[in-house]
Amino acid sequence: MADYLHGIAVAAQGVPTTLIISLVAVLAGLIIGLFVAIAKMSKHRILRGIATVYVDVLRGTPLMVQVLILAYGLPQLLKSNFGFQFNWTHFIIVGFIACGINSSAYMAEIIRSGLQAVDIGQTEAARSLGMSSRMTMRYVIVPQAFKIIVPAMGNEFIALIKETSILSVVGIVEVTRQGTLWASSSFLSFQAYFGVAVIYLIMTLTLARLVSFVERRLAQSDRG
Amino acid sequence: MIEVKNLEKSFGKNHVLRGINETINEGEVVCIIGPSGSGKSTFLRCLNLLEQPTSGEVILDGEKINAPDRDIDKIREKLGMVFQNFNLFPHMSVLDNITMAPIKVKGQARGEAEAEARRLLDVVGLLDKAEAYPSSLSGGQKQRVAIARALAMKPEIMLFDEPTSALDPEMVGEVLAVMKQLAEDGMTMVIVTHEMGFAREVADRVLFIDGGVILEQGTPEEIFGNPQNERTQTFLSMVL
Numbered sequence: 001m002a003d004y005l006h007g008i009a010v011a012a013q014g015v016p017t018t019l020i021i022s023l024v025a026v027l028a029g030l031i032i033g034l035f036v037a038i039a040k041m042s043k044h045r046i047l048r049g050i051a052t053v054y055v056d057v058l059r060g061t062p063l064m065v066q067v068l069i070l071a072y073g074l075p076q077l078l079k080s081n082f083g084f085q086f087n088w089t090h091f092i093i094v095g096f097i098a099c100g101i102n103s104s105a106y107m108a109e110i111i112r113s114g115l116q117a118v119d120i121g122q123t124e125a126a127r128s129l130g131m132s133s134r135m136t137m138r139y140v141i142v143p144q145a146f147k148i149i150v151p152a153m154g155n156e157f158i159a160l161i162k163e164t165s166i167l168s169v170v171g172i173v174e175v176t177r178q179g180t181l182w183a184s185s186s187f188l189s190f191q192a193y194f195g196v197a198v199i200y201l202i203m204t205l206t207l208a209r210l211v212s213f214v215e216r217r218l219a220q221s222d223r224g
Numbered sequence: 225m226i227e228v229k230n231l232e233k234s235f236g237k238n239h240v241l242r243g244i245n246e247t248i249n250e251g252e253v254v255c256i257i258g259p260s261g262s263g264k265s266t267f268l269r270c271l272n273l274l275e276q277p278t279s280g281e282v283i284l285d286g287e288k289i290n291a292p293d294r295d296i297d298k299i300r301e302k303l304g305m306v307f308q309n310f311n312l313f314p315h316m317s318v319l320d321n322i323t324m325a326p327i328k329v330k331g332q333a334r335g336e337a338e339a340e341a342r343r344l345l346d347v348v349g350l351l352d353k354a355e356a357y358p359s360s361l362s363g364g365q366k367q368r369v370a371i372a373r374a375l376a377m378k379p380e381i382m383l384f385d386e387p388t389s390a391l392d393p394e395m396v397g398e399v400l401a402v403m404k405q406l407a408e409d410g411m412t413m414v415i416v417t418h419e420m421g422f423a424r425e426v427a428d429r430v431l432f433i434d435g436g437v438i439l440e441q442g443t444p445e446e447i448f449g450n451p452q453n454e455r456t457q458t459f460l461s462m463v464l
Contacts, residue, residue, distance in 0.1 A: 124274055125311035125370075129325035129377055130301035139324060143315050 003188050007195025010182045014175035015199060021095040021174065022161045026107075028100030029160075030153070033107030038137070040112055051108070058105035064166045067098045071170040095167045095174075099160060106156055114149035115141055147218050154211030158204050165200075175199050225250045225412060226271060226381060231280035233266055240266045242436035244280070248381070253413045255423035257447075258433035259459055264416045265385050267433065271414065272303040272383060285380075301329065304374030308386040310366040312358040312373070318345070319354045322373045330377070337376070344372040348402050364395030368402055375406075382406065384415040420464055424448050432456045 039051035071094045078084040126136040168177035183192035226248045233241040240263045256264045269275040322341035326332040345351045348368040388396045430447040432440045440453040
C-alpha cells in the first residue's frame, strides 16, 4: 500500500510541468488556431491552401514524431546543412512549441466550426451598419463563436494533458517521466505507472467538471 | 437619390433579377410587393450590396456604387437596413447594440453615442429597455431596437426587408407604427412587405415585382384600386 501511495506522490511532482505545458500549448494553440481558422475560411485560394496543408500535416502525423523532429531533427539539420550550432537549452521549450503547434491544428478546426455556427444574419447586420469585415469578426462574430466553442476547447485541453505524456521520451520530467524514473530505480513498475494513471485521472476529471461548470454558466448568461 | 439601371442577379443558374430599372427619390416611401421567390428581397439587398449584382448599375447620389474600387463600408453607412429576423447582437445590451457602429465606425464619443441611442430608444418607445439584452425582448421590441440601431448611423435611406414577417400578429402594429412615424418625418424608405394595408396607407409608390422584373408600379390607389397587369390582379386577389 505504501508503495502505491509513494507512486502517486512521485507522479504528482510532475503535475506543475504537465499543467504548465498544457496551458501554454492550449493558449498558443488558441491564438495560432484563430488565424489558421480565418485563413481557412479566406477567399484567397493560396492562403486557404496553406492553412489546409498546415492542419492536414499536423493532424495527420503523430505528436511523438513532431516532438522528435523538433527536439533532435531540427538541431541536426541546422548543424549539418547550415553549420549552425543549435541545441535546446531547456527541453520544456520543445514541449511548449510542439504541443502548441500541434494543438493549433485541432483548435483551428474547433474555431472554424464555431465561427461558422454564428448566424450569417449577424454578419449581414454588422456589415449593413458600415462595419468592415475585420470589425465584424472582432466585435460580433468572435465573441459569439467563443461561447459556442468553450466545451470543445475544454475537451481539447483535457486531451492535451494526456498527450503531453509523449514528452517524456525527450526527457521532459512531467508526470509520466517522474513515474518512469522512479520505476527504473525502484523496479516497482506497476506501482509507479499506477500512480501516474491516478494523477492523470485526477487532472482530467477535475477539468471535465470545470468545463461543464463553465458551460452551464455560459448557457445561463444566454438566457439572461 | 438612388438609381438602378438594368440590374441583374443570378445565383448560379438561378436567374433571380432579370433587368430592373428604378429610381427612388429623396423622401419617397416605396413599398415592394410580390409573390415569394419573385426577387423582392434580392433587389433590396442589391441596393446596399449585401448581394453583389451580376450586372447593371446601382447609383447612389450620382455615384455608381457597385464598382470594385468603391469603399463599400463607407457607402453602407448611408443605407440603414432592417432585417426580417432582427439580427440584433445577442451578446450586447440594447444600448451597446445601438452605439457600437457609431462608436467603432464613425468614431463618435461614447457619451454622445449613448445620448443619441437613448433619444432613438425613446422614439421607438423602448427607453426603459436600454440595459436589457435582446433575448429578454419580444419580437416586436427586437425589431424596434433594430430600427433604432440602423437610425443611429444617420442613414439617408432606410431599407426594410419584410420587417414584420417574423412577428406574432399582435406585434406587427407596434413596428408598423414606428415605420409610419419615420415615413412622416420624411425618411426615404424602401420596404419589402406583405402588409398590404400598410403599403396602401404609407407608400408613395408601390412596385409589384414578379419573375425578377418590375411588372407594374404606381401609387397605392393605382396598384390596389385598379391594377392593370393580370399577374398583379391575381396576386392581389390572393392576398387581399
